[in-house]
Amino acid sequence: MKRFCILLLAALAWCAPAGAADLAPQGSLVIVGGALRPDNAVVWQRIVQLAGGAGARIAVLPSAAANPEGSGAHLAAYLNHYGASAFVVPLAVRLPNRDYRRDAEDATLARSIREAGGVYFCGGDQALITQALVRPDGSRSAVLEAIWDVYRRGGVIAGTSAGAAIMSSTMFDSTRSVFSTLAQGVNDGRELAPGLGFIGKDIFVDQHLLARGRFARMLPAMLKKGYKLGLGIDENTAMVINAAREVEVLGYQGALLMDLSQAAVDPGAKDFNISNVRVSYLDRGDRYNLTSRQFTPSADKVEGGKLDPQKPATRAPVYTSDILGHNAVLVLMEKLIDNSQTEATGIATAGPGEARQELGFEFHFSRLADSIGYASATTEGYSILNLRLDVRPLQITRPWYK
Structure with missing residues (x-):
């Protein structure tokens, strides 16, 4: 009987749906809205800290870049400037004289990532990230599974621009202008594609948000895929999300929280419409818990007051x-x-x-x-x-x- 129970448990574990081990990762996400400046020390330093501090090994994935070799080398240098021991993972569709499908299954590359304290995805074209890391059947490559292992055991997954887009389970892919997205709608396989889902299946993420007016394009995407909460992060700014699902905003500006929990649409209207969306702006230093919906203002907002x-x-x-x-x-x-x-x-x-x-x-x-x-006591924020x-x-x- 004991042997039967062991075999039954093993069978159940084998049959468990993919991703069951990902329900409660212990790591953190650093989601950067793009255009991260080399002198934005607070963001770079937080990435290094979350990866383990001075000397932390951080794997740089240049998969999205138009020039993977150059972008990877520059990003590793920035991280090293702030105390990391970063290295470039040579895995990208656009890397010359390499087979990215073979590299994605390379045991040595996967092991080097698994032994790191963090992973950093560079900007560019987010479709190139998923093309490089996800198998044609939709399952995770060996390298992608190693990245998830880093996140599960408490490491940091960071990404800027395209590297931010892949954080949710749905991402924008081949996009039009923001206005055209409102006017013409969004469709799976065209404007929308599967992301890597590090933030979970319940939060939609977008980037370059305030600088490019992209808050508006979040609305049709969230409606299409059934998201109730969306986070849009601006340029040169980061959202740090820990295992307790608490968001902290760092850097130059802030993030928009889009809540569609009470939203409605008029199905009889020909063109896009929505009512009763709740919009919040989280400024740098603010915190927001995605589970409890509790907001904690930054110290300068506490001083400035409600x-x-x-x-x-x-x-x-x-x-x-x-x-x-x-x-x-x-x-x-x-x-x-x-x-x-x-x-x-x-x-x-x-x-x-x-x-x-x-x-x-x-x-x-x-x-x-x-x-x-809340008004800041020290700035006009x-x-x-x-x-x-x-x-x-x-x-x-x-x-x-x-």
Whole structure:
């Protein structure tokens, strides 16, 4: 009987679904929104610290880069400058005179990664990362399984730009402009593709967020795939996510948290629409627990204090004709949270040469009873929680030029 039970348990373990061992990784993620500057010490140092501190072995994966050799060498040098002992893993579709499929199954490469304290994915084309690491049947290559082992046992998985996109189970792949994504929608196998899923199956991740107005394209993607929570991280900025699912923002700017838990769409409308999205801005130094939904402001926000809606800093209407422009959504949110006005509007229209010139979108933000703002005591920064966002299509009349 004892032998039978052992055999039964072994059989059950063998039949367990792939990824069962990944339910509770003990490591951390450092998700960088792209354009990470070499002098952004707080982010680089945190990666090295989470990998084990001074002398930590960090495997650099240049798989996404147009020039894997050059990008890998530069990133390893940056990490080493901040105290790591980084090395480049020669695994990329674009590496000349190498077979990336063979390299992905190479036991020596897999062992070198498994013995490291961290892994760093460079930027570029995220589709090249999944092409290099995922087998044609969708299973994990030996190298990808080694990367997961690093994460499971407590190491750090870091990535910038494309290396951030692969952190969720769905990622943008062949993308159009943000406006065209709203106007034409998203589809699996075209705009959307499977990511590597380090953050779990319940959180959608996007990058270059505020600088490129990409918060808007998160909405159709999240609706398409059923995500209730999304995190978008800006350039030269990182989200650190630990095993307790606590997010900490580091670096230059911040991240947007998109909550679709109470959102609804009008199925009778022809074009994209959504109502009752809750949008929050997490500034550098802020923390947010994805499980408990608890927000902890940074020290300078604690000192600056919670904003008093009865004592607004301004009474001016808030409006922008280009909500998809550089940092436009953040500027609008900051103006609204410390204002006697309770509503703000942003407009998006097609750019020159884009399809659907007659279509536009209104982004309507509302400050609600549970909307909260914190002001920094040392900078002009804000942390903003629970603004309501409604998006509806507009009919645009264009001038006729002869």
